[in-house]
Amino acid sequence: MATTSTTLKGAGPATGSRAFFAKLRNGDEIARLITMVFAATVVLITVALVLELWTNSALPRHKFGLHFFVTETWDPIMDNYGALPFVYGTLVTSIMALVIAVPLGIGAAIFLAELAPPRISDTLQFFIDLLAAVPSVIYGLLGVFIVVPLMRMVIYPALNKPFGFLSIFKGPSYGVGFLTAGIVLAIMVIPYIISVSREVLLSVPRDQREAALALGSTRWESTWKVVVPFAKTGIMGSIFLALARALGETMAVTMVIGNTPKIAASLFAPGYSIAAVIANEFTEATGDLYLQSLIELGLVLFLLTFILNGLARVLIIVTTQKGSTVNA
């Protein structure tokens, strides 16, 4: 039977319906249709997700409009909701995470891509991959029992005494707060920065390095002034990717940020993040407006990560393609 179909195909363009039935008979068309249904399911789910978030946040969108993002009050009793403290907390913790994680991550990636012999580089990368697999609740657990006491007893005195006059280091410390969350987030996103940056650095063509060395630059100069600039856009991509992770991270942040909906200049003050408020209050939200305000926060989170992930992907693709075209 299979042979018949091959002959049919080879015989030239048969009329549409006859070719279709021939394919149906030998199973190809059936297989195509079945797998297509499953592939379409993925599209359907994604569309449903966006629609569901959009329609279920209609109430606060109509009631508060854009004021939702600039209002500081979060008052379930008066049924009045503003997202500013959460947006602020999410941004502050994520930016702090990047400030810590970017130098460390890129440094480690340079070592893995430029310096380490392939075997060592691969072994270390294996450990980095395992690190990326550690679930966030475990980071939260260690955050609560290690980073929080460490913060209260070591980091806070060390920063508050000499720099206490700066408003970002002012005030008392409870251990939990923006800085604690930032540190935990930094540890969580480092593996992502390393993995992607290493990949991008490895795609930089060899001649770039050799040309720089031949002109008399030291190893570091060739790395920092030639290789890294070449891979710059890709590294930016890895940072956006890390930022998207940090923004959406829930459990670890919820456990160490202090869960207080206030905007404070001090990094030691407790705060709140978008993901954390959803995690904490979603099951307790009474009333449609309360619940839908939380869903709108989810929508905001979705849009933010959507934009960042898209940007990251474009940047990474552009860089790796640049490497291969120069090679050719």
Add this chain to the structure above:
Amino acid sequence: MDARLRWRKFVSNFMLAMTGVCAVVSVLVLFFILGYLLFNGGTSINWDFFTKLPKPVGETGGGMSNAIVGSAKILLLASLIGVPIGFLGGVYLAEFSGKGMASVVRYAADLLNGVPSIVIGIFAYSLMVLPMKHFSAYAGSFALSLMMIPITLRSTEEFLKSVPRMLREGAMALGASKWKTIATVIVPAAYRGIVTAILLALARVAGETAPLLFTAFGNRFDSRGWSQPTATLPVMIYTYAVAPYEDWHRQAWAAGLVLLGLILVINIVARTILSRGIAVPRS
């Protein structure tokens, strides 16, 4: 001139050494986490942990047997939903699709993969929990399966595409129809990679907490059937860690050790399978 050269060499060596320090510090974090969990979890883990139900607040002892069973149930159902959709969708992308449809599916999968897990939780809540009017293992499994689908789909596609053309053409030349070629030649050739990807997807969702908070919720007792609130290990770790009871903290460490051990073992096994190479030599 000489001094300048010496300075440049010093900077070079210093900065390169610093990158090494960065790498070592990053990797040490893993061993620190492991060591700390082994130390704290190892001293609190015992047979009761695996066999007993949680005790009421105030009483010491008890275990998390319900959460272990609950996690297993939810992961099983999540795989049963997520793996077929991801796998067959991946087959479609690699073998059947035209350009337009494929890019739409790929885009949707990447988008779904990037959605924060808490948002997946909201989606599962409004789609499953609200209509059913209670938290359930079904809703939890649905949420986790949504996270497994994109990973399985994209890696299935990638591994199928890496199967050499010659195999395809050989099968076709022998007169096999397309789906027969796929089922008997291409998928078997790529199965190692696909199994690895599924294992990694499973490991990834096994530790997810946020999507389960308001889908599977939690339960202090064994949950019968699939339509009741169900305890899971990650959610238990969260609740126990933030609670003020010393004995609960002990149990949270034990649960953390079990969970992390499970995830790392799956990861190591999967990556070892993969590093032994795909069964077919790449052309």
